[in-house]
Amino acid sequence: MSNSIAEVSALKKSFGDIDAVSGLSFAIQQGETLGLLGPNGAGKTTVISLLVGLLKPDSGSVLIGNSICAEVGAPTLTATRRMLGVAPQALSIYETMSAQENLEFFGRLYGLSGKKLRDRVNWCLDFAQLQDRAKSRAETFSGGMKRRLNIAVALIHEPAILLLDEPTVGVDPQSRNHIFESIESLRERGMTILYTTHYMEEAERLCDRVAIVDHGKLLALDTVDNLIDQYGGASTVTGALAELSQTIEIPGELTGNSIRFSSDTPLQDVAALSAKGVTFQTLNIARPNLENVFLTLTGRSLRDG
Amino acid sequence: MNQVLVMAIKDLRLLFRDKLGAFFIIGFPILMGIFFGMVMGGPSSGSSRAKMKIAIVDLDQSSLSAKFVSLLESNESIEVIETELELAKEGVRKGQRLAMLVLNEGFGETAGIFWEKPPTIQIGVDPSRSAESAMLQGMILEGIGQLASQRMGDLSSMQDMLKKSRKQLANDQSISSGNRLLINSFFSSLEGMTQSIRALQTDADDSSSSPVGNGGFEFAKLKSIDVSRKIDPASQPGQMKKIKSKWDISFPQSTMWGVLACAAGFAISIARERTQGTMMRLQIAPISRSEVLIGKALACFLSVMLVISFMVGLGLLLGMRPGSYSMLALAALCIASCFVGIMMVMSNLGTTEESVNGAGWAINMVMAMFGGAMIPVMFMPQFMKSLSILSPVKWGILALEGAIWREFSLSEMMLPCGILLGVGVAGVAIGTRMLNHK
Numbered sequence: 039m040s041n042s043i044a045e046v047s048a049l050k051k052s053f054g055d056i057d058a059v060s061g062l063s064f065a066i067q068q069g070e071t072l073g074l075l076g077p078n079g080a081g082k083t084t085v086i087s088l089l090v091g092l093l094k095p096d097s098g099s100v101l102i103g104n105s106i107c108a109e110v111g112a113p114t115l116t117a118t119r120r121m122l123g124v125a126p127q128a129l130s131i132y133e134t135m136s137a138q139e140n141l142e143f144f145g146r147l148y149g150l151s152g153k154k155l156r157d158r159v160n161w162c163l164d165f166a167q168l169q170d171r172a173k174s175r176a177e178t179f180s181g182g183m184k185r186r187l188n189i190a191v192a193l194i195h196e197p198a199i200l201l202l203d204e205p206t207v208g209v210d211p212q213s214r215n216h217i218f219e220s221i222e223s224l225r226e227r228g229m230t231i232l233y234t235t236h237y238m239e240e241a242e243r244l245c246d247r248v249a250i251v252d253h254g255k256l257l258a259l260d261t262v263d264n265l266i267d268q269y270g271g272a273s274t275v276t277g278a279l280a281e282l283s284q285t286i287e288i289p290g291e292l293t294g295n296s297i298r299f300s301s302d303t304p305l306q307d308v309a310a311l312s313a314k315g316v317t318f319q320t321l322n323i324a325r326p327n328l329e330n331v332f333l334t335l336t337g338r339s340l341r342d343g
Numbered sequence: 344m345n346q347v348l349v350m351a352i353k354d355l356r357l358l359f360r361d362k363l364g365a366f367f368i369i370g371f372p373i374l375m376g377i378f379f380g381m382v383m384g385g386p387s388s389g390s391s392r393a394k395m396k397i398a399i400v401d402l403d404q405s406s407l408s409a410k411f412v413s414l415l416e417s418n419e420s421i422e423v424i425e426t427e428l429e430l431a432k433e434g435v436r437k438g439q440r441l442a443m444l445v446l447n448e449g450f451g452e453t454a455g456i457f458w459e460k461p462p463t464i465q466i467g468v469d470p471s472r473s474a475e476s477a478m479l480q481g482m483i484l485e486g487i488g489q490l491a492s493q494r495m496g497d498l499s500s501m502q503d504m505l506k507k508s509r510k511q512l513a514n515d516q517s518i519s520s521g522n523r524l525l526i527n528s529f530f531s532s533l534e535g536m537t538q539s540i541r542a543l544q545t546d547a548d549d550s551s552s553s554p555v556g557n558g559g560f561e562f563a564k565l566k567s568i569d570v571s572r573k574i575d576p577a578s579q580p581g582q583m584k585k586i587k588s589k590w591d592i593s594f595p596q597s598t599m600w601g602v603l604a605c606a607a608g609f610a611i612s613i614a615r616e617r618t619q620g621t622m623m624r625l626q627i628a629p630i631s632r633s634e635v636l637i638g639k640a641l642a643c644f645l646s647v648m649l650v651i652s653f654m655v656g657l658g659l660l661l662g663m664r665p666g667s668y669s670m671l672a673l674a675a676l677c678i679a680s681c682f683v684g685i686m687m688v689m690s691n692l693g694t695t696e697e698s699v700n701g702a703g704w705a706i707n708m709v710m711a712m713f714g715g716a717m718i719p720v721m722f723m724p725q726f727m728k729s730l731s732i733l734s735p736v737k738w739g740i741l742a743l744e745g746a747i748w749r750e751f752s753l754s755e756m757m758l759p760c761g762i763l764l765g766v767g768v769a770g771v772a773i774g775t776r777m778l779n780h781k
């Protein structure tokens with residue numbers, strides 16, 4: 039596609055007998071948040087490593103910006119390296135340095151200095167909401183604070199693409215929420231993000247498009263809505279009836295006054311029931327989600343791993 | 344290059360932030376250097392109170408020379424061994440003897456007889472122990488004085504003998520008046536002499552007084568034999584004589600402990616970069632892998648230089664006086680290079696901090712033990728001494744000592760420095776190769 043900023047095609051990487059990535063192709067569009075959704079061991083981290091050149095693919099190619107990187111393993115061009123900001127799945131910050139020192143060190147590595155460096159460090163501290171703990175060593179931080187710093191460090195040099203590898207693993211709900219908000223704010227600024235996760239809620243909330251991967255293969259890639267439309271199956275309608283009527287035919291199961299049925303057109307069905315005089319005490323229409331999509335595509339649940 | 348500096352500064356900062364690591368790099372060497380410096384004591388303290396060991400070569404073999412030897416032996420401050428000329432010289436050269444005396448043939452004929460030509464005693468003294476040898480010369484002359492008084496028997500009877508001689512002289516008409524005058528004055532001086540000896544015997548306990556002679560009269564001529572130039576500078580006593588302060592041995596040794604701690608500290612820090620995931624960030628950053636390693640190497644190099652400078656500075660404060668600062672700088676550079684190489688290999692000896700730490704210190708301990716950082720090499724049993732050449736610590740200590748007190752010339756520095764540099768280069772090569780295999 040014309041406005042893709044990074045692209046992998048027919049990417050393969052195996053570790054001994056394990057095919058971690060087997061023939062993966064996708065492109066990241068400028069300004070989108072692309073999710074890589076798959077259970078543990080699906081090959082998400084391996085894809086990121088191949089993208090940034092930490093690993094060399096067995097075959098296939100990686101394109102970042104305009105430069106082809108895969109042949110040489112790591113992107114050799116400094117300009118290419120500068121385009122990438124990575125928050126690895128495993129925390130990668132200096133525990134015995136403060137938040138500020140971590141940011142300054144990596145900023146300098148990317149060639150920042152003086153006022154520019156100070157501005158960026160401040161921006162990142164704001165972003166991670168660590169201003170008041172800027173001078174504290176990372177080893178004194180909570181898991182969530184470390185995660186936030188881990189992401190902030192990836193942003194110090196204003197990369198064109200941000201690669202986030204399971205950024206919410208091991209994070210308390212409050213920090214998790216904060217991470218979501220900060221990623222949403224990055225989206226609004228038009229940042230291009232590759233976001234890997236095994237939580238379908240995160241993919242649904244944050245991603246413009248989601249690539250579903252399993253066993254190193256791409257199973258589907260589309261917007262959340264399209265994926266659900268295509269693979270989600272029927273919605274589930276559950277509720278309790280106000281009064282039981284012998285004359286009206288109720289679809290699905292009826293236990294006591296509780297009803298439960300599946301439908302591709304749940305709203306129409308409920309409206310039709312109302313029109314026939316059925317009154318509901320409670321009513322719940324559950325749209326299918328990515329969990330259902332994954333189930334349809336693999337026959338397994340995401341959470342099974 | 345800028346990036347390398349950024350790396351190095353960060354690593355130095357982290358190194359000294361690790362309190363235990365910093366203790367081993369600076370605190371431990373200080374404690375060790377001072378403790379062992381005090382235990383070992385200075386170059387001459389202690390030995391001055393011990394007996395002065397001298398070798399005597401008795402070429403005269405007369406009863407008088409034997410008497411003289413036994414007189415010296417009776418002096419509590421002197422330990423005498425009779426030996427041959429060459430053995431005696433050897434003894435002084437090796438520092439086993441403070442001095443050697445040669446009693447020439449004919450010693451017995453003239454020694455202790457005032458009107459005869461005084462006997463010549465050849466004396467060869469260890470030049471580094473001049474204070475003691477001055478005392479010894481006094482004691483030798485005292486011995487001759489005692490010999491004289493014994494030879495003359497009772498001094499009063501000698502005075503009688505002198506008076507008798509004078510009378511005979513006065514009555515002897517065959518002596519010209521001029522000669523008579525001369526001989527008279529000679530007898531007068533002899534009389535004064537005997538009185539002096541009396542005085543001397545009363546304060547004979549005072550060993551510091553040196554009866555070099557009286558009234559222009561000599562008991563003995565001391566002719567010196569130069570033994571100093573023949574000292575083998577490579578021999579242990581030859582070397583030990585150059586020690587100027589009690590810190591000379593302990594500081595090079597303890598400095599090497601700091602150097603070992605630097606190597607281990609940085610090896611661990613490379614492992615830590617891997618375990619805490621920051622190595623991944625470094626690999627992604629626009630800095631090459633070799634720049635990352637050069638940064639580490641530079642930080643390690645600088646920290647070693649820092650430790651050596653610090654220990655030398657502390658030594659200076661305590662009274663250590665390095666012989667050559669340029670040699671010291673050379674030694675420091677070579678030691679730093681060597682241990683950068685060792686650090687690079689060490690960093691690959693495990694995958695976790697703990698395993699690198701364990702392996703690193705195990706190697707350090709062996710290098711330290713065989714290299715003389717625990718017991719100085721010269722005090723080691725022979726088998727350890729021969730193994731010590733395998734330890735870079737030995738060469739590090741030797742290079743430091745060469746600059747501080749061994750008075751090494753540039754060419755003498757070449758051996759330890761060449762080995763240190765060689766180990767450094769090999770270490771870097773092996774270390775990077777091991778890393779590339781991972």
Ligand SMILES: Nc1ncnc2c1ncn2[C@@H]1O[C@H](COP(=O)(O)OP(=O)(O)O)[C@@H](O)[C@H]1O
Nearest residue numbers: 053056058076077078079080081082083084085
């Ligand atoms: N360095 C490696 N050596 C051997 N196997 C690996 C390595 N990295 C990943 N794998 C294997 O490759 C597969 C994909 O791993 P990964 O990319 O980490 O999955 P994910 O990030 O989706 O959880 C897994 O089966 C994992 O065990």
Ligand SMILES: [Mg+2]
Nearest residue numbers: 082083127204
């Ligand atoms: Mg992963």
